[in-house]
Amino acid sequence: MAEARRIDGKAVAARIIETVKAGTAALTDKTGTKPGLAVVIVGSDPASQVYVGSKAKTANECGFTSIKHELDAETSEATLLDIVRDLNADPGVHGILVQLPLPKHIDEAKVIQTIDPDKDVDGFHLINVGRLSTGSTDEAFVPCTPAGSMLLIRDVLGDDLSGKTAVIVGRSNIVGKPMAQLLLAANATVTIAHSRTKDLASVCRGADILVAAVGRPEMLTGDYVKEGAVVIDVGINRIEAPEKGLKEDGTPKTRLVGDVNYAEAAAKAAAITPVPGGVGPMTIAMLMANTLRSACRSAGVEPPKL
Numbered sequence: 001m002a003e004a005r006r007i008d009g010k011a012v013a014a015r016i017i018e019t020v021k022a023g024t025a026a027l028t029d030k031t032g033t034k035p036g037l038a039v040v041i042v043g044s045d046p047a048s049q050v051y052v053g054s055k056a057k058t059a060n061e062c063g064f065t066s067i068k069h070e071l072d073a074e075t076s077e078a079t080l081l082d083i084v085r086d087l088n089a090d091p092g093v094h095g096i097l098v099q100l101p102l103p104k105h106i107d108e109a110k111v112i113q114t115i116d117p118d119k120d121v122d123g124f125h126l127i128n129v130g131r132l133s134t135g136s137t138d139e140a141f142v143p144c145t146p147a148g149s150m151l152l153i154r155d156v157l158g159d160d161l162s163g164k165t166a167v168i169v170g171r172s173n174i175v176g177k178p179m180a181q182l183l184l185a186a187n188a189t190v191t192i193a194h195s196r197t198k199d200l201a202s203v204c205r206g207a208d209i210l211v212a213a214v215g216r217p218e219m220l221t222g223d224y225v226k227e228g229a230v231v232i233d234v235g236i237n238r239i240e241a242p243e244k245g246l247k248e249d250g251t252p253k254t255r256l257v258g259d260v261n262y263a264e265a266a267a268k269a270a271a272i273t274p275v276p277g278g279v280g281p282m283t284i285a286m287l288m289a290n291t292l293r294s295a296c297r298s299a300g301v302e303p304p305k306l
C-alpha cells in the first residue's frame, strides 16, 4: 500500500483562523461587539506558558480583546475562584479559559465548575458535557482538541461516518470521552479502549478511524493499525533526542513525538496526523472559533460555518 496522506493540521487551523478573523470583523461591524477571551495560567510550567502565549497572540490576531492573568504557583484556590467570578461578571469577556494542569493544591473540578457555562470555551463544564452527550451540539461548547480532531476526520471522510468503526485509545474527560460523543453523533460505531483493555492491538486493528490519546510516546506501533485506516494522533510527548546533540546544560536535546509510531502507522494507514503539526494547532484554532461563537451568541448573530 502507498504511504498514507499526511493530514496537515497546521493548514486546516490556518483556514479556520482566517474564517474566525472574517467572522469577527463582520460581527464587530454589524453590532459593535468585540469578542473577548480571558486566559488564566497558574504557575510557570514551560509548555503551558507556550500554549497560553500562543492563545493570547492568536486572539489578538483574530481581532479579539485578549486578557491574560498570569498567577504565581502559590496562588490560593480562593483567589483563582474570585478571578473566575469577576470574569464571569465582565460583559466584555465571552470566553474564559483556565490553563490545565493546575498546581496540586487547587481543585481543578471546582475551578471548571465555577466558570459560567456560557463562557466555558474549553467545553469542560458539566453543563457543556451534558449538552454534548445528549446531542444538543448547537448549544454545547465542544472541547477544542476533540472538536479539532473531528474537523480533520471530516476533511478526509466527510460528515457522515455511518458504517465506520472508530476506536479511541484513552478515556480522559478532555479528549477521549468527548471524542467518542462526536464520533457517535456522526454515526460511527465507537469503542473507547484504554490501558486495561484486553488485546488492545487487536481492538485497534478493527478501527477504520483510530484516535490515540494515551500520553505514551509512540505506543501505537504499526501492529495496531488497520490497512486503510484514518489515524488521529492526539499525543504530544517530549522525548530525549541524543542524535540532535546536547543542550547548553549538557543534557540531551529533545523532540516531540505522538502516541503513534508515525513511520510504522503511515505504512498502513490511508491518512494520518503528524506530531507536531497535526491536532495541536487545531486546539488553538477551535478555541478561537468557540470564543467567536460565544460572542455571536451574546449579540444574537449566527456564527460563521467552519
Ligand SMILES: Nc1nc2c(c(=O)[nH]1)N[C@@H](CN(C=O)c1ccc(C(=O)N[C@@H](CCC(=O)O)C(=O)O)cc1)CN2
Pocket (backbone or CB within 6 Å): 050, 051, 097, 098, 099, 100, 101, 122, 144, 145, 236, 256, 275, 276, 277, 278, 279, 280, 281, 282, 283, 284
Ligand atoms: N484549559 C486547557 N488546558 C489544556 C488544553 C486545553 O485544551 N484547555 N490542552 C492541552 C494543551 N494545549 C492547549 O492548551 C495545546 C497543546 C498543544 C498545542 C500545539 O499546537 N502543539 C504543537 C507543538 C507545540 C510545541 O512545539 O510544543 C503541535 O502539536 O504541532 C496547542 C495547545 C493541555 N492543557
